[in-house]
Structures are given as structure tokens and as C-alpha cells.
Amino acid sequence: MMPGVQAAVLYEANTPLEIEEVSLEGPRDDEVLVRVTATGACHSDYHVMDGTWNGAGYPLPMILGHEAAGIVEKIGADVRTTQPGDHVILSFAPNCGHCRMCTIGRPNLCSRMVAPPGRFPDGTRRHRKGDTELNAFGRGMSSFAEYSVVHESAAIPIDRDVPMTVAALMGCAVMTGVGAVLNTASVEPGSSVAVFATGGVGLSVVQGAVLANASQIIAVDLLDNKLDYASSFGATHTVNASRQNAVEAIRELTDGMGVDYAFDAIGDARVSRSCYDAVRRGGTAVVVGMAPTGTEIPIPATIAGEEKVVKGCFYGSTRPAVDFKRLVSFYKRGALKLDGMITRTYTLETINDAFDALARGDNARGVITPTE
Ligand SMILES: [Zn+2]
Numbered sequence: 001m002m003p004g005v006q007a008a009v010l011y012e013a014n015t016p017l018e019i020e021e022v023s024l025e026g027p028r029d030d031e032v033l034v035r036v037t038a039t040g041a042c043h044s045d046y047h048v049m050d051g052t053w054n055g056a057g058y059p060l061p062m063i064l065g066h067e068a069a070g071i072v073e074k075i076g077a078d079v080r081t082t083q084p085g086d087h088v089i090l091s092f093a094p095n096c097g098h099c100r101m102c103t104i105g106r107p108n109l110c111s112r113m114v115a116p117p118g119r120f121p122d123g124t125r126r127h128r129k130g131d132t133e134l135n136a137f138g139r140g141m142s143s144f145a146e147y148s149v150v151h152e153s154a155a156i157p158i159d160r161d162v163p164m165t166v167a168a169l170m171g172c173a174v175m176t177g178v179g180a181v182l183n184t185a186s187v188e189p190g191s192s193v194a195v196f197a198t199g200g201v202g203l204s205v206v207q208g209a210v211l212a213n214a215s216q217i218i219a220v221d222l223l224d225n226k227l228d229y230a231s232s233f234g235a236t237h238t239v240n241a242s243r244q245n246a247v248e249a250i251r252e253l254t255d256g257m258g259v260d261y262a263f264d265a266i267g268d269a270r271v272s273r274s275c276y277d278a279v280r281r282g283g284t285a286v287v288v289g290m291a292p293t294g295t296e297i298p299i300p301a302t303i304a305g306e307e308k309v310v311k312g313c314f315y316g317s318t319r320p321a322v323d324f325k326r327l328v329s330f331y332k333r334g335a336l337k338l339d340g341m342i343t344r345t346y347t348l349e350t351i352n353d354a355f356d357a358l359a360r361g362d363n364a365r366g367v368i369t370p371t372e
């Protein structure tokens, strides 16, 4: 049991995170203790904070945070793939390595390491404030704290010369967006691509489309400053959906056809439907953002005649041990512009400012540095 860990705790939706000392239990035999050096403010955290993702799936009080990098402090007796001192990117999809999904190469869909709401994959809760057990987020990651305990498969060692703030972004937004393009959709060179919502994930879809050599990259958002970010990362066209019909604009830009691929990077049923409408016959709409449980996407039953594909994308279809290292190599040769994605950094004490900025759409990404 590790006492005196500073953490940001959400007690109630629509109230500020409370910065306080908690205790953290672990690591167990197959786990590692990581000092969190950088952790991003992501929309998925905000969905819990503003009550969009309310209900049984996200019990409060909870320590949020699921996009993070840090330095390994301590390893359990059975850990083989990392050691103290390693710089690691954390994954919010630990995997067992042995189940059918892991074995066929889809470890992001591992059937054994699924955690009950608010728990670690082994079903426990490890954070306490006095006698109160606190719920975890990201299958135990809860990186809005000085320390995290994660399963061995969720701590991927990387080169030490990668800035920690950049490494943190690779843990969610970049892996999700770039992976959606390269892994989930397998976008071919010369394709036309549309991206709806250009926050951290959407900007990473834009960068993934650049990596895939897409010919047209059309960014759609409601805010001009976010479209400016999209242009700076390689979008060839921008559409402000508050001023024009995005689907019509995309058709005009593609000779009336529609794009080959459209990505919903926010997770909203109406946006997902717009992606369906924006792709050409036989095109692929990829739903990347996580929508609230219980919502449905209306799809025309004439889909047979259109041969359109609607595809879900969880975490960029990541194979963390392979893909985090691949992202690092892209970054190191200048093919992923990640320094420019970090608009501001915050301390744990000012974490609420990071989420106020996220709510306003100010930042490409805000990153909190709990122990730097
Ligand atoms: Zn995220």
C-alpha cells in the first residue's frame, strides 16, 4: 500500500476535480507501478465529468485519466517485459496474450482483461481515501495521479529521448486516430478522407491520413480555430459545419461522389450518420468516438444497394506492443507532428483549467504533468 499519492478525484458530475492524497495498492505479481510524468486531458474523461457517460458504467467517486506516459518504479514478481527506470506509454486496453482474440492478433478486444465498471481487470479497487474505496478508470490506469498501477501488458517501454508529453498523447488520441486510419480502415494511398470533429483524436486521424498518402483530407468541425489546427497538420480542405451542410460540402469537393472513408472522431449518432451519408457507394464510415451507451445510429435499410461499410474502431485497433513503438518511430523521423499538438501543459493542481479549456475547444491538446 502506497500512501500519500496526490490524485484528482471526481466526486460528482459537473463539479471540479478535488486534488487530494489517496493511497494506492500494488503492484501485484503481473503488474507494474508507474510514476506518471504526463497525462492528457481527453474527451472521454470529460464525458464522465459532465455526466454524458453517467450511470452504472462509471461509478463515482472515480479517479479519471487514461492517456499517459511515465517511468516504471517497481515491477511485480512475474513481470518480464519491463523494468524499473523504463519510460513507458500506458495502454487502457491491457491484454492477456492467450485468449482467442489475443491469439488472432486483436489484443485490443482481449476477452479476459475486461474490467467491471470502476475496477481493475482482476475485479478489485485499489485506490482509497480514508475508508472510502475510489473507482478506477481505464481498467485501473487512473492517471490523474502521481502514480498508476497497470497490468504488464499496459506498460510499453519506449526510447528515453521521446518527450513524455508526446508519449502521453500516443497513449490515447494518437493511437486511436492514427490506428483508425492505418489499422481499422487500412486507407490506401490516393484515397479521399473526411474527418468529423478535429479534437485530439480527429487531428490524429488527419495525421494518419497524411501518413497513408490520402489525396484529399477534408476536416469538419464547428470551430474555426480547430479547423486551423487541422490545416496545420495536413487537412487539404476544411468545412465549418455551423455555417454549411457538411455532407453537401464533402460531395461538392468529390465531384458529387462522396469520400472513400469518413471518420466520426467525436462519437455522436448524428455525426456517425453524417459519415455514412458522406461516403461514396462502397465507401467506409468508421465510428471512432465513443458514444453514450444506449444510443443508436439510424442506417438506411437500402445499405445493400449502396454496399457501404460501417465499422467500429476501438482504440485504433491497437496491438500496443507493436503500435506504440511504430508511433514512436513515425514521430522520430518527423512523420507525426506531435509537439505542435500540445497547446498547453498543466500541473495536477491546475487540472480543472485543462478541462475548462477542453470544454471551450481552446487547445489541440492540454497535457497535465503530475510529477514534473
Ligand atoms: Zn482518450
Ligand SMILES: [Zn+2]
Residues within 6 Å of the ligand: 095, 096, 097, 098, 099, 100, 101, 102, 103, 107, 110, 111, 112, 113
Ligand atoms: Zn486476451
